[in-house]
Amino acid sequence: MADQVTHPPRISDLQASIARAQTQAKMDVLERTNEVLTRQLAAIFDGIGRNEQVELIYPNGEVVLITKARKRGEKEGGE
Template identity: 75%
Template sequence: MADQITHPPRLSDLQLQITQAQTQAKMDLLERTNERLTSHLQAIFDGIGRNEQVELVYPGGELVLITKARPRRAGEGGE
């Protein structure tokens, strides 16, 4: 009995599969990034809401402190 050999996939089909896999990988990465950033923002807002000081650390190591500001009165600027 002869071996059954299937026809190789078309190059266009392989290119489509590659494009679809790249698109899915990008979507997965963006969804994970969005979840992480949403969590970070929630932590910032929650901390400020509890009157806590929130520390933002930049990649270079610079530290920026965020605190809840008191409401300004008329004539104090910022309007």
């Protein structure tokens, strides 16, 4: 009985499959990142809207506090 060996896939087919997988992986990462950033941005705006102080924490550990600004009067340069 002879061994049954199937024809190997074409290199171009493998390259196309890899390209599709890479594109899908990039889309998955971008969609997850977009969801996280959207939630974070909403939390910032919601917090400020509730007159809460919001902390932005940078990768180096620096913390920047964000609060709702009060309206400035005419003498302070406001309109």
